[in-house]
Structures are given as structure tokens and as C-alpha cells.
Amino acid sequence: MSTSTADDAATIFADATAYADEPRLHAAMAHLRRHNPVARVDHGPYRPFYAITKHADVLDIERDNKLWLSAPRPVLTTAAADDVAKAQLDSGAGLRTLIHMDDPHHRKVRAIGADWFRPKALRNLQTRVDELAKSYVDKMVEIGPECDFVEDIAVHFPLSVILSLLGLPEADYSRMHKLTQEMFGADDAEYRRGTTLEERMATLLDFFDYFSKLTASRRENPTDDLASAIANGTVDGEPLSDVDTASYYVIVASAGHDTTKDAISGGLRALIENPGELDRLRREPELIGTAVEEMIRWTTPVKEFMRTAAEDTTVRGVPIAKGESVYLAYTSANRDDEVFDDPFTFDVGRFPNQHLAFGYGVHFCLGAALARMEMKSLFTELIPRLDSIELAGDPELAATVFVGGLKHLPIRYSLRAGK
Known part of the structure; x- marks a missing residue:
């Protein structure tokens, strides 16, 4: 029986600036994979957890959703935020998205x-996605020869896709983007709303507040969109609670x-840096499909999920007691040299590509196929029209402990006009 030991490298997971400093991040993760793959982290302001850095261990935990539960700690938040979330959930008023739920309730709500x-639904959406992709590459032509690819293009293309699928008015898109930035960017000085x-x-x-009004509207006047499907969804014959309905919207509209955006912008950066x-x-x-998978592995926009042991168990010989939590370090798993040949080489033809950026098992990303479609569509439109491209400044990554990627990607380019 092994025991987990404290390791200074593992404190990287309790440091929101780490994901904005890739050399430091990857050096620490490589050390942990090699020397301490199940490392105990006891570093405020977070409650203790075990950092799981090997691909095989992350996969095993994801597979066993009866032993490893999402509730009550699905993502890494501070102890104070954990307490607030628990109090809200106990009162029936807290955020409870699909990532917070366990089976069998999770499976029913996901449906x-x-x-x-x-x-079938995505095939019907393909034409619209292709049209939007072309319109945003055309926009690059209009605003060129320089732009901030994140703010000018990468944000708005997937935002337009998912919010039009929900049926939200275009006038509200900027509001949804701002709220998403504030939620996922709570640890970033540029994005966060405040410090408390x-x-x-x-x-x-x-x-x-926004989605409660949307729910009432779609229940009174249903339309043919995803928002209406969520507003009028039922579990065991009963409608979703208002909180669960709003939570469903939040995860689809924001993570959707x-x-x-993070995978698209990080993927373009990887192409620029690997001409x-x-x-x-x-x-x-014809390599666009494998290229998209490599972009997703390379960027890994969702950095972690947490799981809590339902019973006493072990991971790689390290005892984990019932009620203790593990941190699934997807970014580390996706650079594990036991799974990926030359994991720090960006290879558009990499196959097979067993990345875990969408998770695995019952919590596999609901929108994975849509994300792949969007990325294929955009890069299929962009690459044949691209004469030249280079960085026009330093890329900037967001500080985060959950979801994140590039905030700014200044580029200089030459693009042919579309047909």
C-alpha cells in the first residue's frame, strides 16, 4: 500500500495563475506524472484534495461513476464558495447543472x-454552421490585415451557434458573453466582476434572473428551439424545478x-507556432478531422473536474477515504507519454488520439459533436483562403482553476476573399 506525499509541484493546481504560464504548468505536471501521480494538495483557500495526473487513473475514475461522485464537489472552488454552494443547494436555490448531478437523476436530466x-439534429444544423463560419472568415478579411482573433472571431462564432440553437435574440448575445467571461474568469483580473x-x-x-424570465416565456409560448425543450422538460413526469431549468440554460449557454472559443483560438495559435x-x-x-482532435487535446479548455469517493478506496495504491476528493487533471492526462507519442509535439495527423478533453463515461461532454463540427467548419473555410499568418503580439492566457484559454491572440494575416 502506497501513501500520498506532499509535493510542492502539486500546489500548481491551487494557483489560478498557473494555467496562464504554460512552461511552469507543464513542468510541474510532468514532475508529478513521473514522481507523484496521486499527490495530496492541502493549500488554501481550497479544501484538501488529491491531484490525479496520469491518463489511466483519470480514465478509471471517470469510468466508475458509482464509486466516484460529482456531488458535492464537482469543480474546484474555495472552501468559502463550497460552503455557500452547499447552503444554496440545501435551500433549493443553488446552481445544479449536469456536472453537479449523479445518476440516475443525471441521466434523466441529460436526456x-x-x-x-x-x-440527425447536427446534420440539420450543418448548413447554418457553415454559413456562420464563412461569415466570420469574411469578417477577418474586412477587418484585416490585423485582428485580435479571440475577441474578434473566436468568441463570436460559437456564441452565435449555441445561442441561435437556444433561440435567444441576437441582441442578448453580448450579455451572455459578458456573464460567461465573469463566471469562468472569476480568477482573472481582466474578466472577473469583483474580488469578493x-x-x-x-x-x-x-x-x-435572465433565464427565469426565459423559462416563463417558453412555458407560456413554446417555440421550436432548445430553450423550449429545456423549459418544458420533465423528469419522471414532473417538470424541472425553476433552479434546475435555469442551471441547464447556464451550462449550455456558457460552456456551449x-x-x-478556447479550442479554436488555441488551435490557430498552434498552427501559427507550428507552420x-x-x-x-x-x-x-483531409486531415482536418484529426487536426481538430489535436487542437482539442493541445488546448484542453476544461482543466479539471472533481470527484468524491463514495467508499474507502485506493488510486494507484494511495488510500482515499470515503468523502475525500480527487482532482482530475485533464491537461496533465492529455500530455501523458504513456498514452501519446511525443505528447509535446503538435501533430495534425495524430491518430489515434485518446484525449480526455471532453471527459469520459456518463459525463462525456453533451456538446462534443457540435464543438467538433464548428471547428471543422471554421478551419475548412479558413485554411484554403489563408496566404500568410503570424503573431502580431504576445498571446495572453486567462488565469483559471476550471475553464479557460486564450484571452487575446493578436495576429497579422493575408486572406483571400470568399466566393
Whole structure:
């Protein structure tokens, strides 16, 4: 029986600035994978947890959703935020998205929106996604020869896709983007609304206020959109509570575009910094599918989820007691050299690519197929029209302990006009 030991490298997971400093991050993760793959982290302001850094261990935990539960600690938040969330949930007023739920309730709630992300529905959406992709590449031509690819393009393309699927008016898109920035960027000085827990919670209240009104509207006057499906969804014959309905909207509207933004912008950066791979895609456009998977592995927009042990158990010989939590370090798992050949090489033809950026098992990302479609559509439109591209400044990454990627990607480019 092994025991977990404290390791200074593991404190990186309790440091929101770490994901904005990739050399420091990856050096620490490589050390942990090699020397302490199940490392205990006891570093305020967070409650203790075990950092799981090997691909095989993350996969095993994801597979066993009866032993490893999402509740009550689905993501890493401070002890104070944990306490507030518990009090809210106990009162029936807290955020409870799909990532907070366990089976069998999780499976039933997930089914409410699942049909909108199945192959038939996505085939019907393909033409609209292609049109939007072309319009945003055309926009690059209009605003060129320089732009901030994150703020000008990568944010707005997936935002337009997911919010139009929900049926939200275009006038509200900027509001949804701002609230998403504040929620996922709560640890970033540029994005956060404030520094206190109360100020951060106000973002969630604004989300709830917006979506409570949307729920009432769609229940009174249902329309043919995802918002109506959620508003009128039932579990065991009963409608979702107002809180669960609003929570469903929050996760779809926010994660449904922000994570794709991170993969798109980080993917373009990887092509710029690896021009040989960009040339390869120009020569072999049939590699766009594997290129998209590599972009997703490379960026891993969702950095972690937490799981809590339902019973006493072990991970790699390390005892984990009932009620203790583990941190699934997806970014580390996706650079594990026991799974990926040359994991720090960006390879648009990498196959197979067993990345865990969408999670695994019952909590596999509901919108994974849509994200892949959007990325394929955008890069299929962009790459053949691209004559040249380079960085026009330093890329900037967001500080985060949950979801994040590039905040700014200044580029200089030459693009041909579309047909």
C-alpha cells in the first residue's frame, strides 16, 4: 500500500495563475506524472484534495461513476464558495447543472437536451454552421490585415451557434458573453466582476434572473428551439424545478461557446507556432478531422473536474477515504507519454488520439459533436483562403482553476476573399 506525499509541484493546481504560464504548468505536471501521480494538495483557500495526473487513473475514475461522485464537489472552488454552494443547494436555490448531478437523476436530466446534439439534429444544423463560419472568415478579411482573433472571431462564432440553437435574440448575445467571461474568469483580473465572493455570486444571480424570465416565456409560448425543450422538460413526469431549468440554460449557454472559443483560438495559435503543420493541412485537407482532435487535446479548455469517493478506496495504491476528493487533471492526462507519442509535439495527423478533453463515461461532454463540427467548419473555410499568418503580439492566457484559454491572440494575416 502506497501513501500520498506532499509535493510542492502539486500546489500548481491551487494557483489560478498557473494555467496562464504554460512552461511552469507543464513542468510541474510532468514532475508529478513521473514522481507523484496521486499527490495530496492541502493549500488554501481550497479544501484538501488529491491531484490525479496520469491518463489511466483519470480514465478509471471517470469510468466508475458509482464509486466516484460529482456531488458535492464537482469543480474546484474555495472552501468559502463550497460552503455557500452547499447552503444554496440545501435551500433549493443553488446552481445544479449536469456536472453537479449523479445518476440516475443525471441521466434523466441529460436526456432533456440530448436530442439536440445527436447526429440527425447536427446534420440539420450543418448548413447554418457553415454559413456562420464563412461569415466570420469574411469578417477577418474586412477587418484585416490585423485582428485580435479571440475577441474578434473566436468568441463570436460559437456564441452565435449555441445561442441561435437556444433561440435567444441576437441582441442578448453580448450579455451572455459578458456573464460567461465573469463566471469562468472569476480568477482573472481582466474578466472577473469583483474580488469578493458576493460580487462573484452576483454573476450567477444575473444568469438566473435572465433565464427565469426565459423559462416563463417558453412555458407560456413554446417555440421550436432548445430553450423550449429545456423549459418544458420533465423528469419522471414532473417538470424541472425553476433552479434546475435555469442551471441547464447556464451550462449550455456558457460552456456551449466558451470552451469551443478556447479550442479554436488555441488551435490557430498552434498552427501559427507550428507552420509545418499548417502547410501540411494545406496540402492534405483531409486531415482536418484529426487536426481538430489535436487542437482539442493541445488546448484542453476544461482543466479539471472533481470527484468524491463514495467508499474507502485506493488510486494507484494511495488510500482515499470515503468523502475525500480527487482532482482530475485533464491537461496533465492529455500530455501523458504513456498514452501519446511525443505528447509535446503538435501533430495534425495524430491518430489515434485518446484525449480526455471532453471527459469520459456518463459525463462525456453533451456538446462534443457540435464543438467538433464548428471547428471543422471554421478551419475548412479558413485554411484554403489563408496566404500568410503570424503573431502580431504576445498571446495572453486567462488565469483559471476550471475553464479557460486564450484571452487575446493578436495576429497579422493575408486572406483571400470568399466566393
